[in-house]
Amino acid sequence: QNILEANETIASRNQQLLDKHKVFAINIMSAPGAGKTSLILQTLTRLKDRLNIAVIEGDVASTVDAEKVQGKAKAVVQINTRNMPESCSLMAAMIESALKGMPLDDIDLILIENVGNLICPAEFTLGEHKRVVISSLPEGDDKPIKYPLIFVDADAVIINKMDLLPHVDFDIAAFRRSIAGLNPKVEVFQLSCKTGEGIEIWCSWILEQAKTNV
Amino acid sequence: QNILEANETIASRNQQLLDKHKVFAINIMSAPGAGKTSLILQTLTRLKDRLNIAVIEGDVASTVDAEKVQGKAKAVVQINTRNMPESCSLMAAMIESALKGMPLDDIDLILIENVGNLICPAEFTLGEHKRVVISSLPEGDDKPIKYPLIFVDADAVIINKMDLLPHVDFDIAAFRRSIAGLNPKVEVFQLSCKTGEGIEIWCSWILEQAKTNV
Numbered sequence: 001q002n003i004l005e006a007n008e009t010i011a012s013r014n015q016q017l018l019d020k021h022k023v024f025a026i027n028i029m030s031a032p033g034a035g036k037t038s039l040i041l042q043t044l045t046r047l048k049d050r051l052n053i054a055v056i057e058g059d060v061a062s063t064v065d066a067e068k069v070q071g072k073a074k075a076v077v078q079i080n081t082r083n084m085p086e087s088c089s090l091m092a093a094m095i096e097s098a099l100k101g102m103p104l105d106d107i108d109l110i111l112i113e114n115v116g117n118l119i120c121p122a123e124f125t126l127g128e129h130k131r132v133v134i135s136s137l138p139e140g141d142d143k144p145i146k147y148p149l150i151f152v153d154a155d156a157v158i159i160n161k162m163d164l165l166p167h168v169d170f171d172i173a174a175f176r177r178s179i180a181g182l183n184p185k186v187e188v189f190q191l192s193c194k195t196g197e198g199i200e201i202w203c204s205w206i207l208e209q210a211k212t213n214v
Numbered sequence: 215q216n217i218l219e220a221n222e223t224i225a226s227r228n229q230q231l232l233d234k235h236k237v238f239a240i241n242i243m244s245a246p247g248a249g250k251t252s253l254i255l256q257t258l259t260r261l262k263d264r265l266n267i268a269v270i271e272g273d274v275a276s277t278v279d280a281e282k283v284q285g286k287a288k289a290v291v292q293i294n295t296r297n298m299p300e301s302c303s304l305m306a307a308m309i310e311s312a313l314k315g316m317p318l319d320d321i322d323l324i325l326i327e328n329v330g331n332l333i334c335p336a337e338f339t340l341g342e343h344k345r346v347v348i349s350s351l352p353e354g355d356d357k358p359i360k361y362p363l364i365f366v367d368a369d370a371v372i373i374n375k376m377d378l379l380p381h382v383d384f385d386i387a388a389f390r391r392s393i394a395g396l397n398p399k400v401e402v403f404q405l406s407c408k409t410g411e412g413i414e415i416w417c418s419w420i421l422e423q424a425k426t427n428v
């Protein structure tokens with residue numbers, strides 16, 4: 001309880017800092033391997049000529065994801081949670097440190113890739129303006145029922161790996177119904193980071209949210 | 215630290231209880247949707263005429279997985295972690311409660327499905343004899359590098375959804391190398407819960423481990 005309250009205090013400070021510099025921030029969450037990094041790469045390709053985009057990359061260990069976005073993003077910070085008190089989620093204090101080293105006046109958008117986990121990141125806000133959860137076809141359509149809390153607080157839910165629809169069992173209507181049951185106002189996107197299907201619509205949403213927010 | 219020590223004490227008690235009743239227990243872990251329940255269903259189909267098998271089913275919320283195994287297993291207990299102090303992993307105290315209600319003298323094997331999470335379950339032993347991690351093809355071959363701790367302590371690692379190999383990028387040799395780098399003695403299985411490929415070999419391993427352990 002103490003951890004959560006302390007986190008909220010720092011998260012609120014982070015958001016004030018972002019607002020002061022007119023930076024829009026999105027917290028991207030998902031299970032391991034659902035497509036967070038791939039989505040960030042697609043978004044960078046599509047939007048880097050319109051917005052200055054930085055990435056904060058969270059992983060338990062390794063720098064492979066930060067390396068993938070290096071050179072495409074204006075700035076990249078890799079956070080490894082392995083030896084931190086909480087290794088299972090990014091937390092506001094980690095973001096606060098990351099922001100200190102970033103050229104916020106030259107940044108319009110920060111994409112935060114959270115640690116792959118459908119449970120703990122639901123408990124810790126980071127100072128972001130929008131929270132997005134990616135669910136992918138191979139995981140199955142019952143994730144919202146079994147991991148409800150992360151979906152309840154989402155502003156957008158992405159159904160990724162749509163290209164695999166012919167090869168897996170996934171009832172899109174059932175998935176959308178369970179999301180609507182938990183969170184009627186959430187925006188749902190169906191896309192494939194592999195084929196690019198739906199990426200344009202996702203990017204339009206980002207642009208529109210960034211404009212309204214900043 | 216206190217939580218971990220308290221957990222270890224109860225885990226050790228659980229294992230003593232299981233040994234006293236000659237029950238062999240396997241802790242099955244994975245990311246959400248990698249195939250824990252599907253593996254348990256395949257294992258039940260293949261082995262229920264040779265062993266009395268019970269299932270302890272862990273999820274943040276919902277009973278859908280317990281319902282899937284009901285009728286196939288000798289006994290099923292569903293644990294929902296949603297309102298517990300730790301919702302992100304099964305813990306030894308939860309298993310201790312579950313075991314109290316189970317007819318241990320009529321059980322040979324307990325399959326424990328842990329909460330879908332590649333991070334927190336690595337920290338909490340439950341009293342099991344063997345720890346198994348399932349990784350699935352669509353998640354990508356770099357999970358061991360990015361979520362090392364759960365793979366370091368595994369006795370077996372399963373590469374699931376082999377049937378999807380033609381449709382996804384997954385370097386099996388690279389995956390096996392990173393596993394070997396973390397944990398040279400681990401047993402690796404390649405299988406598909408959909409086609410049944412490799413299930414027989416996995417079941418032989420269970421029978422052989424059960425015999426040696428009890």
Ligand SMILES: Nc1nc2c(ncn2[C@@H]2O[C@H](COP(=O)(O)OP(=O)(O)OP(=O)(O)O)[C@@H](O)[C@H]2O)c(=O)[nH]1
Pocket residue numbers: 030031032033034035036037038039065115116160161162163164191192193194195352353354355356357360381382383
């Ligand atoms: N078929 C298909 N594969 C995809 C798609 N998006 C991502 N992948 C693949 O899925 C695997 C995991 O994608 P990542 O983007 O690394 O997922 P992630 O959520 O960042 O994973 P972690 O950071 O390790 O938790 C990779 O092999 C990707 O190529 C998609 O739309 N379709």
Ligand SMILES: Nc1nc2c(ncn2[C@@H]2O[C@H](COP(=O)(O)OP(=O)(O)OP(=O)(O)O)[C@@H](O)[C@H]2O)c(=O)[nH]1
Pocket residue numbers: 138139140141142143146167168169244245246247248249250251252253279329330374375376377378405406407408409
């Ligand atoms: N193609 C294919 N799909 C599989 C395989 N094994 C499981 N699935 C599918 O993957 C989805 C998730 O499988 P589950 O067994 O429910 O996975 P889980 O790890 O128990 O999921 P949670 O308990 O929700 O974390 C389901 O739609 C399964 O049908 C496989 O070998 N091949």
Ligand SMILES: [Mg+2]
Pocket residue numbers: 036037038065113
């Ligand atoms: Mg990633």
Ligand SMILES: [Mg+2]
Pocket residue numbers: 250251252279327
């Ligand atoms: Mg399951």
Ligand SMILES: [Zn+2]
Pocket residue numbers: 088089120302334
């Ligand atoms: Zn946690």
Ligand SMILES: [Zn+2]
Pocket residue numbers: 088120302303334
């Ligand atoms: Zn945890």
